[in-house]
Amino acid sequence: MKHKQTIVITGASSGIGKATAIYFAQQGWNVAATMRNTGNAGYFAAHPSIALFTLDVTDQESIKSALAQIMHKFSDIDVLYNNAGYALAGAFEATTDEQVRKQFETNLFGVMNVTRAFLPHFRSRKKGIILNTTSSGGILTFPLYSIYNSTKWALEGFMEALQFEVKSFNIHIKNIEPGSVKSEFTDNISFVSNADYDNYANSVQYNTLAGYKNAPTPDVVAKVVFKAATDNRSKLRYPATSQAKSAFFFRWLLPLKVFNKMVSVPVEKEIKTN
Numbered sequence: 001m002k003h004k005q006t007i008v009i010t011g012a013s014s015g016i017g018k019a020t021a022i023y024f025a026q027q028g029w030n031v032a033a034t035m036r037n038t039g040n041a042g043y044f045a046a047h048p049s050i051a052l053f054t055l056d057v058t059d060q061e062s063i064k065s066a067l068a069q070i071m072h073k074f075s076d077i078d079v080l081y082n083n084a085g086y087a088l089a090g091a092f093e094a095t096t097d098e099q100v101r102k103q104f105e106t107n108l109f110g111v112m113n114v115t116r117a118f119l120p121h122f123r124s125r126k127k128g129i130i131l132n133t134t135s136s137g138g139i140l141t142f143p144l145y146s147i148y149n150s151t152k153w154a155l156e157g158f159m160e161a162l163q164f165e166v167k168s169f170n171i172h173i174k175n176i177e178p179g180s181v182k183s184e185f186t187d188n189i190s191f192v193s194n195a196d197y198d199n200y201a202n203s204v205q206y207n208t209l210a211g212y213k214n215a216p217t218p219d220v221v222a223k224v225v226f227k228a229a230t231d232n233r234s235k236l237r238y239p240a241t242s243q244a245k246s247a248f249f250f251r252w253l254l255p256l257k258v259f260n261k262m263v264s265v266p267v268e269k270e271i272k273t274n
C-alpha cells in the first residue's frame, strides 16, 4: 500500500493555510492543521484526514507540544509548511519598537522556531521538505510595507542560506511567493498612522487595498504548494500567482528605478472619490 503522506501547516485557520489543508486532504494526504485557536475550525469537519493542533509560532512550548501530539497521531511527517503571518503596514515613523518586534516574532522568528523544532525529525528520517509562504514582497518592496517587506526579505535570505546545510540530510527548502491573494490577510493588516504622513499613507493604503479586487483566491496558491511538495525538484522559489510571476519578470528586466516607479505610481495616485 502506498504510504499516506503527512503535511503540517501553520496558520491553517484561514486564507492560504486553510485552503492548502483542504487541498492536500482532497489529494489523499494526512493534514496536521495547526492554529492558535482550534475552537472555531468546524469548517474542517467534512475532512476526516485533517487533524487540528494548537500552535502559536511565537510560543516555543506550544510548538514543542504540537510536534509531540502530531507525532503521536501520525508517527511521521513528510512536509512542514510555514505559512502563518500577517502584515504591519503604515509609515515606519508611526511604528513602535514593540509593533516592529511583534511583526518579526511572527513572520521571521516564528518560522525559525518551528523549523528548528522540526529539523531533528527530518534529519532522523533522512528526508523532508520545508515549505514557506514568503511573498512577492520578499523579493520586491511596496510603499508603506517597509517592516513587512523586511521580514519577508529576511525569510527569503534565511531559507536560501539554510538550504546549504540541510541538503546532505535530503531536506529540501521551497519558498512559495504569492502576489495579492483574497484572504483574511487584508482584514488582519495592522495599520499604523502618523498625522504627518496621513495624506500620503491613507491614499496609498486605499489604492493598495483596491488592487485586491481582482486578486485570486487562496486555492490558487494551495495548488502551487502541492506542486512544490510533490514535484521532486530541487528548486527554491515558486512564484504562486500570475501577478507575482509578471512582477518578478519585470523586476528582472528593468532597472530598479524604473521598476519601482511601476510599483509605486498606481498606488501613489490620488484617490478618486466617486
Ligand SMILES: NC(=O)c1ccc[n+]([C@@H]2O[C@H](COP(=O)([O-])OP(=O)(O)OC[C@H]3O[C@@H](n4cnc5c(N)ncnc54)[C@H](OP(=O)(O)O)[C@@H]3O)[C@@H](O)[C@H]2O)c1
Pocket: 010, 011, 012, 013, 014, 015, 016, 017, 035, 036, 037, 055, 056, 057, 058, 083, 084, 085, 086, 087, 106, 110, 133, 134, 135, 136, 137, 177, 178, 179, 180, 181, 182, 183, 184, 185, 186, 188, 218
Ligand atoms: N493574502 C496575500 O495577499 C498574501 C500575499 C503574499 C504573502 N502572504 C502571506 O501568506 C501567509 C498566509 O496569509 P493569508 O493570506 O492566508 O492571510 P490570513 O487569512 O490572515 O491567514 C494568516 C494566518 O496566520 C495565522 N497567524 C498569525 N499569527 C500567528 C501566530 N503567531 N501563530 C500561528 N498562526 C498565526 C492566522 O491565525 P489566526 O486566525 O489565529 O489569526 C491565520 O491562520 C502569510 O505569511 C502572509 O504574509 C499573503
